[in-house]
Amino acid sequence: MSAAAEDAGGFDASQSAAGGRNPWLIAVVVSIATFMEVLDTTIANVALRYISGTLAVSADEASWVVTSYLVANAIVLTASSFIAKRYGRKRFYLTCLGLFTASSIACGFAWNLESLLLFRVLQGFAGGGMVPISQSILADSFPPAKRGQAFAIFGIAVVVAPVVGPTLGGWLSDNLSWHWCFLINGPVGLFAFALVGFLVQEPKSAIEERRRMKRQGIRMDVVGFLLVATFLGSLEVVLDRGQTDDWFASGFIITFTIICIAAFCLMIPWEMRRENPMLDLRMVATRQFGSCFLVMLATGAILIATTQFLPELLQAYYGFTATWAGLALSPGGMVTMVMMIVVGRLSGRIQPKYLIATGATIVALAMWDLTRLNPDSTFWFFAWSRIYIGIGLPLIFIPITTASYDGIPRDKTDQASALINVARNVGGSIGVSIAQNVLAMREQFHHSRLVETIVPSNPAYQRTLEQATTYFSTAGGQAGARERAIAYIGQQVQMQTAYWSYIDVFFALMLISASAVPLALILRRVKH
Structure with missing residues (x-):
C-alpha cells in the first residue's frame, strides 16, 4: 500500500x-x-x-x-x-x-x-x-x-x-x-x-x-429487472393517478393494482434465489440498511410533498404568482446549503442515528408549525416553515447516506446507491399520494360540517347574510345584492374548507416525519 x-x-x-x-x-x-x-x-x-x-x-x-x-x-x-x-x-x-x-x-x-x-x-x-x-x-x-x-x-x-x-x-x-x-x-x-x-x-x-x-x-437478470420495473412502474401509476381516477372505482387503477401485486409476489422469490439479483432484497432486510431505506422513504415523502403542495396552496388561496410561490421556498434552500456543510462536519463526530433523529424531530415540528396557517398568513410565514425544514432535512439526508454504506462491501456500493434513490423517488410518490388523498377526503369532511350550519333557521347565518347583503347594496346597488351575498358566503365556506384541509395535510406529513425518529434510533453505531 x-x-x-x-x-x-x-x-x-x-x-x-x-x-x-x-x-x-x-x-x-x-x-x-x-x-x-x-x-x-x-x-x-x-x-x-x-x-x-x-x-x-x-x-x-x-x-x-x-x-x-x-x-x-x-x-x-x-x-x-x-x-x-x-x-x-x-x-x-x-x-x-x-x-x-x-x-x-x-x-x-x-x-x-x-x-x-x-x-x-x-x-x-x-x-x-x-x-x-x-x-x-x-x-x-x-x-x-x-x-x-x-x-x-x-x-x-x-x-x-x-x-x-x-x-x-x-x-x-x-x-x-x-x-x-x-x-x-x-x-x-x-x-x-x-x-x-x-x-x-x-x-x-x-x-x-x-x-x-x-x-x-x-x-x-432480465426477468428480475422486468419484475422490478413492472412493480415500481405500476405502483407509481397507481399512486400518481389514483386520486384523479377515483381509486378502485376505476377499472384502470384496479388493473394496475393487480399487476403491481402480482409483480411484487413474483419478484421476492425470484430475486432471493438469484446469485446476482437485479434488486438485492437481502440488503433491504438487514437492520442497518433496511432502517435507512425506510427513513429515506419518509424523507422523500416530506421533501417532494411539501415542494408540490406549498406552491399550489400559495397560488390557489393566497394570490401568489408562480414566481412568488417558488420564491417562498427559496430561503429554505439557502439554509439547506449552509446546513449541508455544517452537517458534513458534524457527521464525522456525532453518530448518524442521533443526527437523523434530531433532523426528523425538527422537520416534524416544522410541519406542526404549518398547521397554524390562516387567511392572514404572510409570505414570511411560509418562508420560515421552509427554513425550519431546511435545517432538519440535511440532518437526515447526509447521515442516512453515510449510515447506509456502513458495512456494505465495495462491490455493493452501486446497489446501495440505487436502492436509496429508489426509496427517495418512491417515498416522494407515496408522500404526494397521501397528501392528495388527505386533502380530498378532509375537504369533503370539513365542507359537510361547515354547511350544516348554513341554514335559514340559524340566527348567525341570517345575521351574516343581512350584513353581507347590506354591504353589497351599498357598494353596487340593490339589484342582485342578496345573490352576491349568498355567493360570497359560499366562497368563504370553500376557502375555510381548503385551509382546514391543508392543515390536515401538514399534520399527516408531521406524523410521517415523526415515524422516522424511532427508525433512526435503532441504527447501530458507525465507526468514524
Missing part, C-alpha cells in the same frame, strides 16, 4: 474515481449533473398550466409530464448498478448524461403532448442512472472518514434542487415560456459532460470487476 493510502487510513487512492486529482473537484463535478437531474423532478410542476394551454390539453393530461418522468426514473434506478459494473461506470454515466441533455432539449421543442411525454420518458431513463452512479463515484473517491463531508456537497444538489425547481420553473414560465424549463439543461449538460469526461477516472477495481464479469459470463 502506498504512503498516500496509509495517510488516508487504509484508503487506497489508486482505487479512487478521482485518480490523481483532488477528489473535492470530482464531488463538485458530479453534483452539477445530479443537481440538473433532480431539478427536473419539480421544475415542471408550476408550469403545467402553461403546458396544457400551449399544447391544448387538459390539466389532467398535462400532469403526465411529471408522472412519466418519475416512473421512468424509478425503473432505471434498479438496473443502474449492474449496467455500470458490466459496461463501465464512467461510460454509463456519460451515456446517461448525454441522453439526458439531448432529451431535455427535445422536450423544449416538443410539438404535442405525445412527443413531450416520449422525450420525458427518455429523460427519466437517463436521469435514473445518474444519481446512484454519482453517489458511488463519491463513495469510491473519498476515505470513509471524509465521506460525510463529500456527501454534504452531493446532498446540496439532491435536497436544494427540488426547492429551486418551482422557483426557477415559475420565473421561466412567467417571463419566458415553459419550453425554457427544459432548454436550460442544454448548456449545463454539455458543460457537465465535458468536465466528467476529462476529470473522472474509472477505478482499477471497477475495471477488474468488469473483466471478471465478462470472463464468468455474468449476465443481466
